[in-house]
Amino acid sequence: MTTTTWRHLPAPAREIATAATDAVTAARERDTGAYDVAVARLATAERSGLVLGAVVRLLLEESHPDGLDGDDVRQVLERCVRGAAPWRPDVDPHVVLVLLAGALGVYDPDGDDSPPDPPAVARHAPLLVADLLAGTGRPLDGYLTAAFTEIARTERHD
Numbered sequence: 384m385t386t387t388t389w390r391h392l393p394a395p396a397r398e399i400a401t402a403a404t405d406a407v408t409a410a411r412e413r414d415t416g417a418y419d420v421a422v423a424r425l426a427t428a429e430r431s432g433l434v435l436g437a438v439v440r441l442l443l444e445e446s447h448p449d450g451l452d453g454d455d456v457r458q459v460l461e462r463c464v465r466g467a468a469p470w471r472p473d474v475d476p477h478v479v480l481v482l483l484a485g486a487l488g489v490y491d492p493d494g495d496d497s498p499p500d501p502p503a504v505a506r507h508a509p510l511l512v513a514d515l516l517a518g519t520g521r522p523l524d525g526y527l528t529a530a531f532t533e534i535a536r537t538e539r540h541d
Contacts, residue, residue: 392531400527402422402428403431410467410509418509426502432504433534434527435509437529439508459483459514463514478503479511482504
């Protein structure tokens with residue numbers, strides 16, 4: 384990943400990064416109280432879904448360098464939901480699937496009868512990130528930095 388960090392970014396971006404880091408840490412530790420606090424912060428942080436979606440995409444690309452097929456997506460979905468269910472009985476497979484499809488650029492909210500709202504995204508994205516991170520052995524910081532860099536580059540070119 385990159386050698387710079389997200390800590391030099393404007394306050395709103397730092398808040399997303401800090402809340403995401405806290406939520407992913409709480410997910411790894413299965414700390415319901417800390418998770419709920421961090422997720423509440425994420426839910427109110429504008430654009431947190433965009434940042435977490437970019438992190439998920441980066442993690443998926445790294446863990447599946449030859450691309451993902453339907454079986455890969457199903458395996459990631461099942462592993463995430465099964466891993467979270469014992470301590471997060473409210474985990475919703477549909478929301479995790481939407482996060483995966485969104486990160487891969489194949490989600491159409493207009494074709495979804497019940498698209499997840501920002502609080503649902505905030506409750507589920509850290510679960511997916513924690514699950515995908517477990518396979519890398521790397522810290523979240525590098526992926527957050529890369530996500531912010533990528534988003535900034537995309538916005539400069541739009």
